[in-house]
Amino acid sequence: MTSKLVSRRDLDFVLYELLDTAALCSRARFADHSRATFDAALDLSGRIAADFFAPHNRRSDEHEPMFEDGHVRLIAEIGSALKAFTDAGLMAAGHDYEYGGMQLPLSVAKACFAYFKAANVATAAYPFLTIGAANLLLAHGSKEQIDSYARPMLAGRFFGTMCLSEPQAGSSLADIRTRAEAQGDGSYRLFGNKMWISGGEHELSENIVHLVLAKIPGGPAGAKGISLFICPKLLLRADGSTGERNDIALAGLNHKMGYRGTTNTLLNFGEGAQKPGGAAGAVAYRVGEAHQGLAYMCHMMNEARIGVGLGATMLGYTGYLHALEYARGRPQGRPAANRNPADPQVAIIEHADVRRMLLAQKTYVEGALALNLVCARLVDEQDTAQDKTAREQAGLLLDLLTPVAKSWPSQWCLEANSLAIQVHGGYGYTRDYPVEQFYRDNRLNAIHEGTHGIQALDLLGRKAVAQRGMALTLLGREIEMACKEAGARRETVLFARQLGEAAARMALTTEKLHAAGDPERTLANASLYLEMFGHVVMAWIWLRQATVAARQLADNTQEPDFYRGKLQAAAYFFRWELPKTAQWCELLQSLDATTLEMQDAWF
Amino acid sequence: MKILVPVKRVVDYNVKVRVKADQTGVETANVKMSMNPFDEIAVEEAVRLKEAGIATEVIAVSCGLLSCQETLRTALAIGADRAILVETDVELQPLAVAKLLAAVFKKESPDLVILGKQAIDDDSNQTGQMLGALLGRPQATFASKVVIEGGAAQVTREVDGGLETIKITLPAIVTTDLRLNEPRYVTLPNIMKAKKKPLENVKPADLGVDVTPRLKTLKVTEPPKRSAGVKVPDVATLVAKLKNEAKVI
Ligand SMILES: Cc1cc2nc3c(=O)[nH]c(=O)nc-3n(C[C@H](O)[C@H](O)[C@H](O)COP(=O)(O)OP(=O)(O)OC[C@H]3O[C@@H](n4cnc5c(N)ncnc54)[C@H](O)[C@@H]3O)c2cc1C
Numbered sequence: 043m044t045s046k047l048v049s050r051r052d053l054d055f056v057l058y059e060l061l062d063t064a065a066l067c068s069r070a071r072f073a074d075h076s077r078a079t080f081d082a083a084l085d086l087s088g089r090i091a092a093d094f095f096a097p098h099n100r101r102s103d104e105h106e107p108m109f110e111d112g113h114v115r116l117i118a119e120i121g122s123a124l125k126a127f128t129d130a131g132l133m134a135a136g137h138d139y140e141y142g143g144m145q146l147p148l149s150v151a152k153a154c155f156a157y158f159k160a161a162n163v164a165t166a167a168y169p170f171l172t173i174g175a176a177n178l179l180l181a182h183g184s185k186e187q188i189d190s191y192a193r194p195m196l197a198g199r200f201f202g203t204m205c206l207s208e209p210q211a212g213s214s215l216a217d218i219r220t221r222a223e224a225q226g227d228g229s230y231r232l233f234g235n236k237m238w239i240s241g242g243e244h245e246l247s248e249n250i251v252h253l254v255l256a257k258i259p260g261g262p263a264g265a266k267g268i269s270l271f272i273c274p275k276l277l278l279r280a281d282g283s284t285g286e287r288n289d290i291a292l293a294g295l296n297h298k299m300g301y302r303g304t305t306n307t308l309l310n311f312g313e314g315a316q317k318p319g320g321a322a323g324a325v326a327y328r329v330g331e332a333h334q335g336l337a338y339m340c341h342m343m344n345e346a347r348i349g350v351g352l353g354a355t356m357l358g359y360t361g362y363l364h365a366l367e368y369a370r371g372r373p374q375g376r377p378a379a380n381r382n383p384a385d386p387q388v389a390i391i392e393h394a395d396v397r398r399m400l401l402a403q404k405t406y407v408e409g410a411l412a413l414n415l416v417c418a419r420l421v422d423e424q425d426t427a428q429d430k431t432a433r434e435q436a437g438l439l440l441d442l443l444t445p446v447a448k449s450w451p452s453q454w455c456l457e458a459n460s461l462a463i464q465v466h467g468g469y470g471y472t473r474d475y476p477v478e479q480f481y482r483d484n485r486l487n488a489i490h491e492g493t494h495g496i497q498a499l500d501l502l503g504r505k506a507v508a509q510r511g512m513a514l515t516l517l518g519r520e521i522e523m524a525c526k527e528a529g530a531r532r533e534t535v536l537f538a539r540q541l542g543e544a545a546a547r548m549a550l551t552t553e554k555l556h557a558a559g560d561p562e563r564t565l566a567n568a569s570l571y572l573e574m575f576g577h578v579v580m581a582w583i584w585l586r587q588a589t590v591a592a593r594q595l596a597d598n599t600q601e602p603d604f605y606r607g608k609l610q611a612a613a614y615f616f617r618w619e620l621p622k623t624a625q626w627c628e629l630l631q632s633l634d635a636t637t638l639e640m641q642d643a644w645f
Numbered sequence: 646m647k648i649l650v651p652v653k654r655v656v657d658y659n660v661k662v663r664v665k666a667d668q669t670g671v672e673t674a675n676v677k678m679s680m681n682p683f684d685e686i687a688v689e690e691a692v693r694l695k696e697a698g699i700a701t702e703v704i705a706v707s708c709g710l711l712s713c714q715e716t717l718r719t720a721l722a723i724g725a726d727r728a729i730l731v732e733t734d735v736e737l738q739p740l741a742v743a744k745l746l747a748a749v750f751k752k753e754s755p756d757l758v759i760l761g762k763q764a765i766d767d768d769s770n771q772t773g774q775m776l777g778a779l780l781g782r783p784q785a786t787f788a789s790k791v792v793i794e795g796g797a798a799q800v801t802r803e804v805d806g807g808l809e810t811i812k813i814t815l816p817a818i819v820t821t822d823l824r825l826n827e828p829r830y831v832t833l834p835n836i837m838k839a840k841k842k843p844l845e846n847v848k849p850a851d852l853g854v855d856v857t858p859r860l861k862t863l864k865v866t867e868p869p870k871r872s873a874g875v876k877v878p879d880v881a882t883l884v885a886k887l888k889n890e891a892k893v894i
Contacts, residue, residue, distance in 0.1 A: 080834045131833035144833035
């Protein structure tokens with residue numbers, strides 16, 4: 043049986059052939075590593091994901107968390123899976139040895155995590171939220187906060203959450219109402235309601251560390267008055283052990299379309315359900331400076347958003363592998379050229395239209411995986427590149443690509459899941475096959491961590507023009523380099539020309555949109571801009587993959603099929619997808635106001 | 646007490662093996678390789694004996710290509726203390742491996758050798774037995790339980806009729822069956838620690854062993870395809886078919 047989580051061959055291709063990850067081992071931080079240690083970590087991840095995460099993916103969907111006599115009930119397999127994950131040290135895979143970590147490059151750690159997201163995205167959410175929360179504290183917490191909260195999280199004893207959203211404030215965090223009242227001793231008490239909090243309540247870990255955005259009364263209005271707090275479910279005693287229950291009450295669970303194994307909660311802070319230290323109010327500790335909360339949170343967004351993009355990718359990926367297997371085994375009909383009923387039926391993969399659907403999926407999911415790992419590599423460059431300019435440029439490029447790394451897979455790998463259902467025909471629409479669940483699970487990814495629309499505003503309104511378009515210039519240079527290399531090969535020369543034209547169109551479109559002098563009109567079609575931009579970025583990713591494949595084929599590889607598959611997927615993207623951007627750019631450049639001018643009353 | 650654990654690098658059990666077009670063997674280029682699962686059980690058992698304070702040192706040994714180092718690193722990550730690679734690119738057959746292991750045995754003087762009862766690639770089920778014979782030491786094959794006490798091993802063996810328990814004097818050879826234990830998953834920190842543990846590289850010539858193959862593989866072919874089933878009208882026909890066609894009853 044070959045894995046239906048992800049193609050290891052493809053992971054190896056991206057890590058070692060496209061990104062030359064082994065080269066990172068010459069940097070001090072990764073000096074103890076070699077391809078062998080990376081491979082061992084990947085092998086281990088594949089095994090634990092297959093043995094502990096995949097088996098309960100369906101059961102977890104069928105038995106969503108229930109709220110019974112004050113406790114959240116989860117199926118037991120979630121706990122065993124997370125124990126296996128933490129016992130193996132995966133929580134700290136990318137962290138310093140000092141924290142019990144393995145100091146893997148983020149690109150390798152993300153490749154390891156890809157297995158878990160493919161196997162069971164809902165169970166995997168607990169550790170990934172925890173890692174995100176721990177990283178936030180490592181970056182902005184005090185030494186004492188790191189020791190008390192981040193260390194136990196990296197050891198898997200405490201789990202973490204991110205409490206941003208409120209019932210009345212989702213996209214618009216400026217409007218949060220949770221209030222933080224300073225106490226005489228430097229601590230705070232929180233009062234307010236947080237909505238949609240993933241992993242907000244469960245009994246999987248000794249403690250839950252909520253990282254909460256709240257406003258200190260008297261501070262600046264709006265987003266500038268938001269601070270970040272640590273608010274643990276159980277207060278810590280002086281020796282670090284867990285003690286009294288904090289004033290955080292579970293007000294209810296949200297019942298979701300997918301991702302069901304992750305508890306999703308409405309939490310009431312400071313409603314007086316508990317009285318820690320004799321008084322109502324959730325005891326909390328400020329992280330860093332007051333009023334800098336959103337900035338701290340944003341700092342961690344890049345990684346979290348790559349994480350969401352990778353989740354979307356892996357759901358698409360596993361769906362594709364399931365569809366591929368099904369298409370090879372399902373006999374139906376006969377070839378168009380031979381309809382003789384006396385001949386046996388052929389497997390549906392023999393039908394060109396089914397291959398179209400499979401090839402589209404392959405192109406979306408392999409492209410998205412490469413994009414996410416390219417972004418993870420940029421984090422590695424930002425952290426460990428030798429010279430300062432290289433580090434800064436990596437950071438700038440990463441900022442620009444992050445909305446795409448999050449949104450493109452959320453849109454197109456969902457489309458892949460839809461096609462996987464289509465390949466299964468009626469069976470795909472039933473719960474006897476897993477593809478419908480992948481689709482439901484994946485539908486979340488365009489919503490959380492900033493909706494598609496919010497990503498689009500971020501890209502067009504800020505990232506594309508940041509530092510006078512510096513990031514865009516950097517991307518242009520990367521694209522140019524890729525085109526130059528690809529232009530020297532017969533197999534890829536046409537693709538290179540096409541991408542060159544598309545990139546020029548994109549630059550012109552960006553310029554025209556911002557020259558309009560009417561921000562409302564400029565931003566009205568931001569979502570389309572994000573999609574156009576995403577397709578150009580994806581063409582760049584596919585061109586780079588195609589170039590490697592063409593080189594391997596020229597060097598007489600032993601695996602011609604693998605590389606021909608890469609070239610064919612690239613061809614699909616360049617012939618079927620990239621041309622769409624020409625029409626999109628035309629619409630964008632015209633500063634079309636059809637949607638802007640539509641009136642509420644006309645609906 | 647010192648334990649020697651021979652481990653073999655084989656095509657991963659998840660891989661669907663394919664016969665090479667020229668029928669000289671199975672395809673191994675770009676195929677995922679890992680430790681023979683029975684050997685993994687052997688390493689686990691040895692490490693457990695060490696953790697229980699019974700063994701003092703666990704030495705993993707592998708014979709074959711340089712890439713066997715990776716398999717040895719896995720053994721080290723599970724908990725072996727050091728490793729020995731007997732490096733050769735000659736095709737190794739069970740007798741050659743047994744001779745190499747016997748030479749390592751003489752050098753290291755372990756009290757116990759634990760190895761898989763067979764390797765999942767060639768399924769020979771010979772190495773442990775040959776090693777016992779070459780060394781003139783007792784062997785307990787197909788172990789599902791091993792208890793060490795007073796210079797002897799009490800070993801429960803999985804035999805056709807059920808379980809058999811025997812007692813053998815150390816030094817001895819034990820081969821593992823599937824139920825002996827459930828091997829642990831390695832951890833990331835242990836993968837890093839394994840990198841720093843000693844791994845010695847020797848050649849068959851250093852051990853004075855001639856590994857020239859004695860058997861010649863004429864041809865390797867796919868097993869016959871399973872043919873389509875048939876429906877039988879009644880039990881009598883089924884019995885008749887089993888008796889006359891399948892010849893299984
Ligand atoms: C399963 C799940 C898990 C979640 N986990 C967490 C979590 O752990 N922690 C946490 O803090 N939050 C979490 N969220 C919340 C999530 O981040 C929000 O749902 C999301 O930010 C959108 O907010 P909202 O639901 O209030 O929708 P709204 O903000 O009301 O948005 C509704 C629609 O309006 C659009 N819209 C809103 N504002 C604008 C604008 N200015 N311009 C253009 N379009 C706009 C949006 O794009 C969207 O299409 C989770 C949500 C879900 C569903």
